Amino acid sequence: MNSSTAIHLIESFTKYIPTLCTSMHKGQAGRIAIMGGSKEYTGAPYFSGISSLRIGSDICHIFAPTEGGTATAIKTLCPELIVHPLESYDPSDIIPWLLSIHVLIIGPGLGRSASAWSCATQVIKAARDIDLPMVLDGDALRLICNDLDIIKNNQKVILTPNVMEFKGLSDTVKSKLNIESSSTLSAEKLSEYLGNVTIIQKGKEDIITNGKQTVVCSSDGMPRRCGGQGDLLAGAIGTMYAWACLYEKNNSHSSSSSSSINNTITTTTNNNVNNNYSSTLLASFAGCTFVRRCAYNAFEKNRRSTITLDMIAEIPKTFEEIFEKPDSDKIDDAVSNISSLKIADQRSDQ
Structure with a gap:
C-alpha cells in the first residue's frame, strides 16, 4: 500500500506524545x-537508555x-541515567522498583549467564503479576525459549527479535506444536500461539503483528550494519509504549470529566482515532519508523563511517x-517509502 x-499510523500515534508544559513534573x-548489560556488552543498555531520554x-x-x-x-557515559549496580543477580534488588515505572525493558546486553537469566525470569514474572508493560529484546528472547509460559497470553509484552532470535522462537514453538517442517513460522502464527503478544520481526522490512493485525515498516534505513541499532529501537519503543499507556490511562479518566488537572498527555476529541490498532502496534510502528x-539521516552525513552514536x-x-x-506533506516526506498496513486474516499457514 502507499x-x-x-x-x-504515525498521526494516530502522535496523539500519545506528551505535551511539554511548565506545569508538568518529572516522571x-x-x-x-532497563535490565541488561554484562562485562562483554556495556554499550547495549546505555544505547537503550540514552535513546529513551533523548526521545523524551x-x-x-x-x-x-x-x-x-x-x-x-x-x-x-551518561550522568542522567539512574544506574543501579547489581553486586549479584538478586531479583529483590529490582522488583521493588517495578511499581514506580511505566515500561520495563529487559535484554539489551544481558548476556547468557545462568545467574542473569534466573534473575531476569523472576523479574519478568513479577512484572506480569502487576500488569507492567514490557519490551523483551536480545538475550531475553533466548531466555524465554526455555519457558514460553512466562510471557504467553500477556498482551502487554512486545518482543523484538532479529533473524536468529526469531528463528529460535519459531523452532521452540514448532517443537511445542510437533511441526516437523524446516520452514520458519510466520510472525502472525508465532503471535497467535503466544496469545497475541506483539512481535516485531526485524529485518529488511520490520514485520509488526499481534496475530490479528500486521503492519510492515519498510521505510529507508541505512546499509551500514553497525551494532547497537536494535538497542536504540528497544529504548525508542519502550518510551513510545509508555506514552501510549499513559495516554490511555489518562484518557479513560477524562472520559467521565471534561477536564482533569492531572492529565499529563494531550487528549483528542476523537476518541475513536486509535480504536483499530492496539497501543503496542502503534508504538512499535512509530519506533521502527523513527529509528x-x-x-537514514546519520548515513547521509557519515556514510561508511556511521556508528550508533551518529544515530543518537x-x-x-x-x-x-x-x-x-x-x-x-512534511510527514509524508519524513516517512517516505514506508509501506503499510494489512489486517491479518488469522491465517494458519506458515
Whole structure:
C-alpha cells in the first residue's frame, strides 16, 4: 500500500506524545527501566537508555551488574541515567522498583549467564503479576525459549527479535506444536500461539503483528550494519509504549470529566482515532519508523563511517521531522517509502 496508511499510523500515534508544559513534573512523560548489560556488552543498555531520554522520557533506570565494571562504565557515559549496580543477580534488588515505572525493558546486553537469566525470569514474572508493560529484546528472547509460559497470553509484552532470535522462537514453538517442517513460522502464527503478544520481526522490512493485525515498516534505513541499532529501537519503543499507556490511562479518566488537572498527555476529541490498532502496534510502528529514519539521516552525513552514536545525534532532528510537523506533506516526506498496513486474516499457514 502507499504511504498514506503509514502517515495515518504515525498521526494516530502522535496523539500519545506528551505535551511539554511548565506545569508538568518529572516522571509524567515516562519512567522507563532497563535490565541488561554484562562485562562483554556495556554499550547495549546505555544505547537503550540514552535513546529513551533523548526521545523524551523523564526518567530512565538501568539495572546492570558490577562485574567487569559494567555499571560504573554506564554511569560515566551518561550522568542522567539512574544506574543501579547489581553486586549479584538478586531479583529483590529490582522488583521493588517495578511499581514506580511505566515500561520495563529487559535484554539489551544481558548476556547468557545462568545467574542473569534466573534473575531476569523472576523479574519478568513479577512484572506480569502487576500488569507492567514490557519490551523483551536480545538475550531475553533466548531466555524465554526455555519457558514460553512466562510471557504467553500477556498482551502487554512486545518482543523484538532479529533473524536468529526469531528463528529460535519459531523452532521452540514448532517443537511445542510437533511441526516437523524446516520452514520458519510466520510472525502472525508465532503471535497467535503466544496469545497475541506483539512481535516485531526485524529485518529488511520490520514485520509488526499481534496475530490479528500486521503492519510492515519498510521505510529507508541505512546499509551500514553497525551494532547497537536494535538497542536504540528497544529504548525508542519502550518510551513510545509508555506514552501510549499513559495516554490511555489518562484518557479513560477524562472520559467521565471534561477536564482533569492531572492529565499529563494531550487528549483528542476523537476518541475513536486509535480504536483499530492496539497501543503496542502503534508504538512499535512509530519506533521502527523513527529509528530507521535516524539511521537514514546519520548515513547521509557519515556514510561508511556511521556508528550508533551518529544515530543518537540525529534523534532531535528526526523526532521533529516525523512527529512535530503539523503539515501532513512534511510527514509524508519524513516517512517516505514506508509501506503499510494489512489486517491479518488469522491465517494458519506458515
